[in-house]
Amino acid sequence: MFTVTETISIRRPVHEVFDFLTDPRLRQQWDGSVVFEELTSPLPVGVGTTIHSRLRAMGRESDFHWRVTQFDPPRRMATVSTSGAVPTALVMEFTATGNTCDVRAAIEGTPEGLMRFVEPMIGEMVRTTLATGLVRAKALLEGHANPD
Numbered sequence: 001m002f003t004v005t006e007t008i009s010i011r012r013p014v015h016e017v018f019d020f021l022t023d024p025r026l027r028q029q030w031d032g033s034v035v036f037e038e039l040t041s042p043l044p045v046g047v048g049t050t051i052h053s054r055l056r057a058m059g060r061e062s063d064f065h066w067r068v069t070q071f072d073p074p075r076r077m078a079t080v081s082t083s084g085a086v087p088t089a090l091v092m093e094f095t096a097t098g099n100t101c102d103v104r105a106a107i108e109g110t111p112e113g114l115m116r117f118v119e120p121m122i123g124e125m126v127r128t129t130l131a132t133g134l135v136r137a138k139a140l141l142e143g144h145a146n147p148d
Helices: 014-022 024-030 113-142
Strands: 002-010 034-039 050-057 060-072 076-083 088-097 100-109
Touching: 002 113, 014 024, 014 088, 014 100, 014 113, 024 034, 024 050, 024 113, 100 113
Parallel strands: none
Antiparallel strands: 002 100, 034 050, 050 060, 060 076, 076 088, 088 100
């Protein structure tokens, strides 16, 4: 099992950052590993919401299905994979500090079978993708002209 944690401060109100980062329909804008992501249950997003993602990693695309397990706007959202290449859990926590939002994202993955042998490589790829995605989200939310 691996756990990856990344943090970032974004100069936007906490509710704006929460809304942007927890909306599955917007994830492709900031997460470069996402080919597409769609809700598979009706709005609004909340505990029990289901999501289908197609993610690209190591030159390969994989489908994941997710279930929202915690949804406490604008403080916390948690999801778990219900299917996919690697059983995964994600927790995103949001803390307001004035007009800035501190984001803490933690991903826990449990590679199974032969994937256990490349667990360190998977963990590092997840860390890099998460860190890059949060930097891109910050640029988009803070209005930088070129978030890449």
